[in-house]
Amino acid sequence: MTDNTTPLWQHRLSDFRDTVAREPMPGCGATAVVSADLGLALVLKGLNLSQQHDASAPRKALIDEGESLKQRLAPLAAEDVAAFEAFMEAVGRDESDAGRRAAIHAAAETAVEVPLKTAQLCDAALALAQQAGEHIESQFVSDAVAGARLIHAALHGVLLNVAANAGQLGSDDARDRALHARDGFAQRGDALLAAIADTAST
Template sequence: MLIQMKINEFLEELGSNSPAPGGGSISALAGALGGALTAMVCRLTVGSSKYAEVQSEVEAILVEVDQLSNVLARCVDADTEAFNKVMAAYKLPKVAEDEKLARSEAIQQAMVYATNLPLDVASCCLKVLSMAVRVLAIGNTNAASDAAVAGLMAHAGLHGALYNVKINLSSIKEQGYQNDIQAKMALIIKEDERLHNELVAVAGKVIG
């Protein structure tokens, strides 16, 4: 599994001429890193008398962001598996007419899966970004830069995931599905823009 590799081994695999892991896995990893950094800031806040007033809120954030980090970490491998399913579908036989139809259907199913997965990653990254912004505002100020970086990682992971949604969506024939995904992406992008602007503003106040 990719997520269990040592960092140097993962980077070597990433930099090879193999098309996977690629941008989708890295987007999930960026989100997971953002979540883990957010969790770190939470743990540096909880238990300090200086932040007693926000302790219950930070504890609740910690529980959720730990769960999100785990989900995103699993998506690092899941994205590569989704890519492999698409490639396997394209390699199906296409001589006889029934083979062509079966291959076309398999490709569409694989592309839908490969579109839904990064959309889920983007949604998770959006939640991480939201929590990073909140922790930056109320958490341990000594770790403010870490919270800001956490938000930026989630922001990057979100947009990376959406690039993967878009490139896969273009191969899907069902117009209704395309419209639904486009609408979901628009909502994610709108909320990401708001949160990213807030992140920058809060970082400016807390960090300078």
């Protein structure tokens, strides 16, 4: 079981896995972030090992972009945990509390914002994986495609959180904007993965 005082990325992998299996948190959002980060690492593996064999400036630029994305993705796991806990705290307030509804709406905004931020970075990671295809040597393509599939699965995982929490936003317009963004990320993610798989099979 993980210790809540220890940053999530410092836990043993087996402890993280077992806590996911038994505790409310980390949930699907945080687990999706970890999966996306590992998926991106597989794409970077293909780029880095290819770069060791035959250095090029375009490949180095992709590696730098991927490393930046990886560092920006990682903190969102803890942000997801914090957002969920704040939302549950707001929902758990006494129904006679005059500020309960406003607190729920405010917490829901963060509970939608964090997965949308994650989806945006997953989208960028998939776009990177597509661009990386021609720069990865054939012996590492399977790693990169597996990584892209992990990122794609993570994208759809966090979008489930958007759908689950959008109904608690403060207005119909806010809900509709969140769901529209969700649909856009889902469609683009599907198209990017299809392009990656198609390129890898040729």
